[in-house]
Amino acid sequence: MPLDAKADTVVSALRNTPEFTHGLVRDLRVRWALEEIGRPYRTELFESMTPRPAAYRQWQPFGQVPAFNDGRVRLFETGAILLHLGEEDERLLPCEPQARGDAVSWLFAALNSVEPYIMQLMWADVFKSGESWSSEASPAMREMVRRRLDQLTEALRGEEWFAGDFSVADIAMVTVLRELDYTGLFADYPKIAAYKARGEVRPAFRRALADQIADLGEPIKLGEPA
């Protein structure tokens, strides 16, 4: 079990977030990667609704989670952490140049070409749902997400994963797609739903999710994300 209070590798995570965010907070991505390679880690937990200490912003300049420290290198941003773990273990990122290039391209695609549209939609639908403009803006935002889901369906072509074997690109993409669970959109995108499910049934994912939820503790009432 990679969660180990004596591990050298530290991942920052949250305690007491709104229930809605359970299974979505981004430390899940790093926990999942660590579980895939059986690498022990411990968490440093911060209260979600309390501003992060100033010292933490030297590690994570936006005060978000996760940040990462393995005793050799300190990192922030899930993409950078996933890339680093992939560079240390071929089960997460292949070495052959084109295979690696495909996986790194899809890693960035998940975070820069897919997630922004999904976060925008979730922001309007969930975090700004009480605003006068949000229900009017939502359909246009949803159309942009649909366009991406169409393109992802085409790109996946009957393959299991986006870049050959399972890789950090899939850890990023599956966790990004999970941010759409509340929308019901997957009913129209069966191939993407099946892809996401392939990720979610992996034992490493399930262990990471269970550990995140245990660390989060009692859910608090919905508010702005930390």
Next chain:
Amino acid sequence: MPLDAKADTVVSALRNTPEFTHGLVRDLRVRWALEEIGRPYRTELFESMTPRPAAYRQWQPFGQVPAFNDGRVRLFETGAILLHLGEEDERLLPCEPQARGDAVSWLFAALNSVEPYIMQLMWADVFKSGESWSSEASPAMREMVRRRLDQLTEALRGEEWFAGDFSVADIAMVTVLRELDYTGLFADYPKIAAYKARGEVRPAFRRALADQIADLGEPIKLGEPA
């Protein structure tokens, strides 16, 4: 001059985009990196308002620019291309592990923690400016951008660049910040404005910008971005 019709390295770019996008289309990031290291490249140009050919989506699954091929590896996503170029030249990405980790963290930060909020604001202000909801949504979107600009100001602390020496992280961050030029927000963020200007006065940036604008040709009337 890196632009060279006989170069092995190919970067996809656009022709005939709306004038508003000149100097913002993302191939600029890759051109800039190539200029910094004096590496020759040629462009493959696509008409902005015509759907990209199906064959192009095998190279760039979202039909966007830039895509990259240096004869050894084919890539898409500016982040992946910048990382690849950085791995081949220490002027773009240091080798020492922590210095590299800092630069890679900031590269992902520019693309996943800063750009999404800026693109969301620009989308509402510019591309959806005629919609009933966009002027109401814009202030909330602007507040999220301001929060990031505050955090970037704190993180930069009087340094010249975000991760030690100039790196691909700054190529990403400066070009992301340029997407805010229309807002007037930089008047409130003098340190970030000065940072952006330090990037924009680099000879490599200026050559890349001039070559992008020359390739774009005659601007067309404003519409949806390609």
